[in-house]
Amino acid sequence: MTPILSVKDLAISFGSNHVLRSINFDLYENEVLGVVGPNGAGKTVMLDILTGVLKNTAGTITFMGQEISKKSIYERVRMGIGRTFQIPKSFEGMTAYENIITGGVYGAGMSEKAAAAQAEEILDIIGMNEHALTFAGKLGLLDRKRLEIGVAMASKPKVILFDEVAGGLTESEIAGVLEIVAKMRKLGYSIIWIEHVIQTMLKGTDRVLCMANGVDVICGEPAMVMSSREVEEVYLGVKKK
Numbered sequence: 541m542t543p544i545l546s547v548k549d550l551a552i553s554f555g556s557n558h559v560l561r562s563i564n565f566d567l568y569e570n571e572v573l574g575v576v577g578p579n580g581a582g583k584t585v586m587l588d589i590l591t592g593v594l595k596n597t598a599g600t601i602t603f604m605g606q607e608i609s610k611k612s613i614y615e616r617v618r619m620g621i622g623r624t625f626q627i628p629k630s631f632e633g634m635t636a637y638e639n640i641i642t643g644g645v646y647g648a649g650m651s652e653k654a655a656a657a658q659a660e661e662i663l664d665i666i667g668m669n670e671h672a673l674t675f676a677g678k679l680g681l682l683d684r685k686r687l688e689i690g691v692a693m694a695s696k697p698k699v700i701l702f703d704e705v706a707g708g709l710t711e712s713e714i715a716g717v718l719e720i721v722a723k724m725r726k727l728g729y730s731i732i733w734i735e736h737v738i739q740t741m742l743k744g745t746d747r748v749l750c751m752a753n754g755v756d757v758i759c760g761e762p763a764m765v766m767s768s769r770e771v772e773e774v775y776l777g778v779k780k781k
């Protein structure tokens with residue numbers, strides 16, 4: 541099977557700070573790949589590189605057969621790479637519905653009418669029908685995270701990148717996010733889901749990648765990765781035999 545997204549030897553440095561030294565992984569179609577790593581491991585930086593906000597200093601990113609390292613943020617969105625932000629970035633003065641419409645118009649180049657029809661479907665998927673007309677600034681954290689996912693979906697991505705969508709949520713709220721992810725998987729999305737809290741990744745992902753010290757430390761089936769010596773060393777800083 542050819543991966544939809546393939547990252548090889550990805551590196552970035554900020555001056556003498558070599559945040560990513562060599563990150564390697566593949567994402568397959570309709571797969572949910574969890575990415576974990578301690579604070580400061582470079583998870584958000586990697587996501588910024590994949591979306592074009594930051595430029596990698598070395599390595600390649602192949603998306604649907606094309607090397608995209610030199611493409612702009614906008615080109616990547618139009619090619620089918622969508623994202624959420626660790627700190628929700630929806631427009632506070634617009635309703636949830638309007639935010640999703642805007643995502644369709646600007647992210648996917650849809651007419652307002654088509655974007656509005658799509659927004660109704662998305663509101664359903666993210667379970668926000670009741671809050672469709674609530675201003676984004678008035679939403680609680682879980683609904684803001686849901687809306688972030690909805691806005692990202694509106695740009696019609698093939699691959700969607702989640703940056704800590706479960707961060708700051710309670711366990712029962714996380715269950716709400718997992719429901720959305722399960723629906724998205726059924727709809728055929730491929731997802732890279734970054735999260736600091738590794739327990740979240742046990743459910744809802746197909747594989748988990750752990751990164752630390754600028755490299756991919758281990759990648760595989762979630763339960764195996766979570767109980768691995770490598771992850772324990774990375775998170776607890778202990779060496780195990």
Ligand SMILES: Nc1ncnc2c1ncn2[C@@H]1O[C@H](COP(=O)(O)OP(=O)(O)O)[C@@H](O)[C@H]1O
Pocket residue numbers: 554557559577578579580581582583584585586
């Ligand atoms: N634009 C930037 N310029 C310089 N250093 C940065 C920039 N963005 C992130 N960093 C550095 O990269 C490292 C990784 O940050 P980040 O990706 O936010 O970690 P994570 O998301 O895994 O917690 C940090 O040491 C941070 O200081």
Ligand SMILES: [Mg+2]
Pocket residue numbers: 583584585626
């Ligand atoms: Mg981060």
